[in-house]
Amino acid sequence: MLEMIKELCTLSGISGRENAVRDYIIEKIKDYAEYSVDPLGNLIVFKKGKNPAKNKVMLDAHMDEVGMIITAITAEGYLKFAKVGGIDSRVMLGRAVRVGDKAVNGVIGIKPVHLVDKGAEADIPKSEDLYIDIGAKDKAEAEEYVRPGDAAWFAGDFVEFGNGFVKSKALDDRAGCAILIELIRSELQYDAWFSFSTQEEIGTRGAQASAFTIAPDYAIVVETTTAADISGVKDEKRVCICGKGGTVSFMDRSTIYNKELFDKAFEVAEREGIACQPKTMVAGGNDAGAIHKSRGGVKVLTVSVPCRYLHSPSCVIKYSDVDESLKLIKAMAEEFAKW
Amino acid sequence: MNNFSEVSALLKELCAAKGVSGAENEAAKAAAKLLEKYMPAKIDPLGSVTGTAGEGETHILLDAHLDQIGLIVTAIDEDGFLKVAKCGGADIRVLAAAEVTVHGKENVFGVITSTPPHLSKPEDSNKAKGFDEIAVDIGMTKEEAEKVVSLGDRITFNGAYSELLGSRVASPSIDDRAGVAAILRCLELIKDKKLGCKISVMFSVQEETGGSGAQAGAFAAAADEAIAADVSFASAPGVSGEKYAKLGGGTMIGYAPSLDYEMSRKLSEIAEKKNIPSQPEVMGGKTGTNCDEIQVSGRGVKTALLSIPLRNMHTAVEVCDLEDIESTARLMAEYITERGGKNA
Numbered sequence: 001m002l003e004m005i006k007e008l009c010t011l012s013g014i015s016g017r018e019n020a021v022r023d024y025i026i027e028k029i030k031d032y033a034e035y036s037v038d039p040l041g042n043l044i045v046f047k048k049g050k051n052p053a054k055n056k057v058m059l060d061a062h063m064d065e066v067g068m069i070i071t072a073i074t075a076e077g078y079l080k081f082a083k084v085g086g087i088d089s090r091v092m093l094g095r096a097v098r099v100g101d102k103a104v105n106g107v108i109g110i111k112p113v114h115l116v117d118k119g120a121e122a123d124i125p126k127s128e129d130l131y132i133d134i135g136a137k138d139k140a141e142a143e144e145y146v147r148p149g150d151a152a153w154f155a156g157d158f159v160e161f162g163n164g165f166v167k168s169k170a171l172d173d174r175a176g177c178a179i180l181i182e183l184i185r186s187e188l189q190y191d192a193w194f195s196f197s198t199q200e201e202i203g204t205r206g207a208q209a210s211a212f213t214i215a216p217d218y219a220i221v222v223e224t225t226t227a228a229d230i231s232g233v234k235d236e237k238r239v240c241i242c243g244k245g246g247t248v249s250f251m252d253r254s255t256i257y258n259k260e261l262f263d264k265a266f267e268v269a270e271r272e273g274i275a276c277q278p279k280t281m282v283a284g285g286n287d288a289g290a291i292h293k294s295r296g297g298v299k300v301l302t303v304s305v306p307c308r309y310l311h312s313p314s315c316v317i318k319y320s321d322v323d324e325s326l327k328l329i330k331a332m333a334e335e336f337a338k339w
Numbered sequence: 340m341n342n343f344s345e346v347s348a349l350l351k352e353l354c355a356a357k358g359v360s361g362a363e364n365e366a367a368k369a370a371a372k373l374l375e376k377y378m379p380a381k382i383d384p385l386g387s388v389t390g391t392a393g394e395g396e397t398h399i400l401l402d403a404h405l406d407q408i409g410l411i412v413t414a415i416d417e418d419g420f421l422k423v424a425k426c427g428g429a430d431i432r433v434l435a436a437a438e439v440t441v442h443g444k445e446n447v448f449g450v451i452t453s454t455p456p457h458l459s460k461p462e463d464s465n466k467a468k469g470f471d472e473i474a475v476d477i478g479m480t481k482e483e484a485e486k487v488v489s490l491g492d493r494i495t496f497n498g499a500y501s502e503l504l505g506s507r508v509a510s511p512s513i514d515d516r517a518g519v520a521a522i523l524r525c526l527e528l529i530k531d532k533k534l535g536c537k538i539s540v541m542f543s544v545q546e547e548t549g550g551s552g553a554q555a556g557a558f559a560a561a562a563d564e565a566i567a568a569d570v571s572f573a574s575a576p577g578v579s580g581e582k583y584a585k586l587g588g589g590t591m592i593g594y595a596p597s598l599d600y601e602m603s604r605k606l607s608e609i610a611e612k613k614n615i616p617s618q619p620e621v622m623g624g625k626t627g628t629n630c631d632e633i634q635v636s637g638r639g640v641k642t643a644l645l646s647i648p649l650r651n652m653h654t655a656v657e658v659c660d661l662e663d664i665e666s667t668a669r670l671m672a673e674y675i676t677e678r679g680g681k682n683a
Contacts, residue, residue, distance in 0.1 A: 078576060086456040088464045094433030094654035096498060096509065105501040107509045107656035111577040113430040114652065122431055122467040131576050133650065133658060135503025137587065145504065155499070156438065161448035162478015167438070230452045231420035231474035239458065284457040308476065310455040312436035316476060 001178050001326070002319060004028070005158075005166070008174035012098065012153045014067035014084045015199045016041075021063040025177060025196055029184045033194075042210040043196040049188040053337035058193045058216035058298075059183065059329065060207055060287045061176030061223070062200030065169065066311050068132070068152040070099065073143060077136030079106065081152060085201030089124050091312035097132055100150035106134040154313035164319050165242070171315040173200065175305045176222040179326045183333075190337035200287050204254070207287035211294035218261075218336035219300045220329055221288045224317065225249070225279055227306035236280040240306040242318040245275025246325035247304045251282050254289025261301040261336075268331050275324040279304070299336075303329050343506050343661035349373065349523055350508065350664065351500045353516035357442065359409030359493035360427050360548040366405045370519055370542045377526040378540065383559060387552045388542040391560075395536035397678050400562035400640070401525065401671065402553060402629050403518030403569065404546030407511065408653050410475075410494035412441065419484040420452065420474035426493060427547030432467045433654045438497040439475060443488040448497075449475040498655035506661040507586070513657040515546065517647045517664050518568035524668035525675070535679030546629050553629035557636035564602065565642045566674065568667055569628045570659070571620055573648035584648035587660035589616025590667040593644030597625045597634055602643035609673045616666045620646055645670060 013021040022043050026035060033047040043063070066085030073079055079099065093110045108130060113121055132152060136142035154169040161167060180194050193214045198206030211219065229241040240247040248265045250257055269276035292300040305325050308316040352373070358366025363386050371380040371388045378392035388405065408427030415421055421441065435453035440446050452474050456464070475494065477484060500510040519542050526540070539560040544552035546569075557565065571591050574583040584591050592606045610617035625631045626644055634642040645667045650658040 074576075076576075088435070088453070088456045088459065090432070090464055090467060091436035091453050094430070094437070094651060094656050096501060096656055105503055105509065107503075107651065107658060109575055109651050109656070109658070110430070110432060110654060111575070112572060112652035113428065113432070115572065115578060122469065124432060124465050124467055125577070129577070133503070133575070135505055135507030135509075135658065137505060141504060155501075159438075159448055162476075163480070163483055165478035167448070167450055226455050226457045228454065228458055229418075230476060231416050231418060231422070232472060281458070309436055309450065309453050310457065312453055312455070314436040314438055314450040314453075316450055316478070318478075 001182050001322060004181060005175055005178045008177055009158050009168040009170045012151065013063055013065055014151045014153055015064040015202045017151045018063040018198045025181060028181050033184050038209060038213060040206050040209045041198040042206045044210055044213060045184060045194040047184050047188055047192050049190040049192060051190050053190040055217040055337055055339055056193060057333050057336045058195060058214045058219040059180055059333060060195045060197055060219060060221045060291060061180045062173045062197045062287060063177060064199055064201050066201050070146055070148050070150045070152060072148055073139050075139050077138045077142040079132040079134065079146060081132060083127065085311065087311050089127055089130060092130060095313055096155040097152050098155050099132060099134060099152040100146045102145050104134050104145045106132040109133045156313050165316055166319055167314050167316050169313050169315065171307055171317055172224040172310050175224050175317060175322055179222050179322065179329060182326060183330060189334050192333055197287055204287045204290035208290040211291040211298065215295055216298055219291045219298050220332055221286050221300060221302040222329055223286045223302055223304040224307035224310060225304035226284055226310050227308045230308060239281045240277055240279050242306045242308065243320060244277045245321055246328040247277050247279045247306050249279045249302045252285050253283065254285030255292055255300060257301065258299045261299055264335060265301060265332055268335060269328055272331055274327045276328055301332060343665055346520060346524055346661045346664050349520040350516060353519050354500050354510045354512050357495045358406055359495055360406040360545045362493045363405045363544045370405055373523050374540060377530060383556055385552050385555050386544040387556045389556060390540045393534045393536060393538045395534065395679055397536040398562040399536055399675060399678060400539045400541060400557060400560045400565040401522045402541045402543055402565060402567040402633060403522050404515045404629055405519065405542045406544050406547050408547050412488060412490055412492045415481055415484050415488065416474065417481055419480045420476055421488060422474055423494060424470055428653055430653045431469065434473055437655065439494045440497055441477060441488055441492055441494050443492045445487055447477050447487055449477040452476055496655040507658060508661060509656045509658045511655040511657065513649060513659050514570045514652055517570055517659050521568045521664045521667040525671040528668060528672040529675055532676060534675065536675065538675065543629060550629050550632040554632040554636055557633040557640060561637050562640055565633045565640050566645060566671055567628055567630045567633065568645050570649035571646035573650045575650045584618050584620065586648045586650060587662050588618045590663060590670050591620040591646035591648060592617050593620050593626060593646060595622035595626050598630060598644055599641035602641055606643060606670060606674055609677060610670050613673050615670045617670065
């Protein structure tokens with residue numbers, strides 16, 4: 001699965017431009033399940049299990065990543081952009097990016113610190129003052145390579161480091177996509193429906209439509225979430241911890257999760273010897289926010305891979321958490337199918 | 340991609356070799372190997388790479404600094420995160436989520452910690468965190484970290500050498516590997532000429548922490564004249580006005596009270612005569628480069644400064660135009676040829 005996560009993360013796919021990610025996933029699953037692509041670009045998959053399911057279970061992971069969209073080209077040939085998804089400007093300054101269909105190299109520039117007024121050395125430029133420099137001499141040269149509306153995304157390699165950790169852009173939520181692909185390619189006890197959803201990062205747009213189409217009784221959202229188990233952060237402020245397994249949410253900014261499902265996850269994890277932990281802070285949100293309100297309502301569980309530095313070019317996960325999350329998700333899908 | 344393949348290859352090779360101030364060994368090895376093509380290369384007591392070639396009445400020293408800005412490990416915390424401080428003028432605004440290499444017993448990959456927007460207040464994003472609030476995540480426990488990392492180890496910022504449009508490139512440490520590349524390129528341009536002067540080359544250490552390398556190296560060289568090749572500010576958004584250079588506008592010829600006025604004028608004359616793109620850079624006192632140390636070394640040295648325009652200085656995405664390195668090299672070569680010719 002690690003190789004698949006690497007390949008998925010290397011693809012570019014900001015919200016609304018998930019094509020390359022979707023094509024990759026279709027290649028991986030087409031021999032194992034039935035699939036269709038809906039009007040919003042969601043990839044909807046049905047996988048036949050050994051048994052028919054009593055309840056319809058939907059598993060969701062989003063294909064899109066945070067990034068940038070080019071809004072204008074200046075007279076000097078610099079590219080102005082809007083953020084796509086929630087990105088803190090502090091992780092953007094001085095970063096290498098790629099832009100447009102030709103994937104040209106660019107950098108997010110910054111005024112040298114030597115020229116910054118005394119006392120302002122820590123001040124971060126306003127979002128609207130950020131720009132990408134692709135080395136164009138002027139507007140005309142830039143226009144040969146880039147048009148307003150083009151996507152831009154963080155450059156950078158997929159790196160394995162330390163004791164079982166990996167670093168990449170877009171681990172949110174290509175790690176989730178990889179888990180779902182792995183499930184589809186494996187033998188399942190019960191029939192299952194999958195949504196590889198679009199546009200989560202700009203407000204869970206894709207999942208709202210795919211949940212309507214699938215019309216599930218239960219849903220499991222497979223995500224990454226904010227691990228703050230870093231230097232200087234203690235106890236519950238760490239939210240979740242890399243290496244302690246799949247993270248189960250009781251509440252976030254878009255969903256109050258079904259308590260029975262939350263409790264069941266820990267019960268099953270204990271029974272099966274799967275590492276699993278609660279998310280100890282009400283923060284963030286995901287496709288569950290759209291799915292639980294779909295049609296007449298859907299009971300939802302979220303299982304996330306703990307991820308440090310989410311929405312930055314350098315997301316970090318511990319690989320063992322992917323394996324543990326996969327085990328828990330598979331077990332829970334079976335529980336819900338026969339609940 | 341561009342017409343400056345020799346310069347590009349030089350710069351790429353030099354940028355790939357790491358060397359934060361006071362720990363320039365790897366960069367020194369790379370630079371010494373390249374210098375050996377033209378003259379025997381030595382390493383001086385502080386670590387600078389030096390070499391001498393040619394004979395003549397006039398002795399000209401060419402200097403560029405080898406070191407790059409970085410960080411230094413100050414502590415390993417209970418969870419294995421590395422606490423760090425600046426080594427040279429690192430910019431704290433570009434630290435969050437930066438990828439780094441810790442040059443420990445082996446090269447160790449790391450990421451500088453940051454807080455995602457989900458866990459911070461919107462107004463937090465207006466201020467960069469200070470060194471007391473950040474650390475380097477190397478994915479290890481304290482025990483694991485202690486096996487490969489020691490206090491005092493240097494840290495460099497990762498980043499590919501990447502080609503932008505035209506002849507522009509982005510990379511960490513173009514400050515001042517571009518200057519080193521310019522000098523090596525100059526030596527290539529004059530290698531078949533019979534020079535009427537003596538040339539010393541110095542790729543000096545510790546410029547970013549105060550210029551100790553240049554001070555010692557210039558004393559040892561005891562040259563009559565010196566030309567330093569460094570980088571300086573190119574115009575960019577928020578960096579505008581007459582004061583700043585045009586990227587791709589040619590080598591910047593320094594004028595300052597501390598620089599030798601006749602040398603500066605001579606360089607400008609030669610640039611005009613030989614059609615070498617150049618632009619003046621005028622400063623009101625000292626230069627903030629190795630020139631300040633070289634000028635007052637020993638009995639004093641007449642000193643000139645050629646600068647290569649650079650954007651995003653002291654970040655992992657420093658941007659320069661290869662054409663400006665080439666014009667710096669050409670002007671240096673023409674100056675040496677003319678000075679030697681006069682003496683011959």
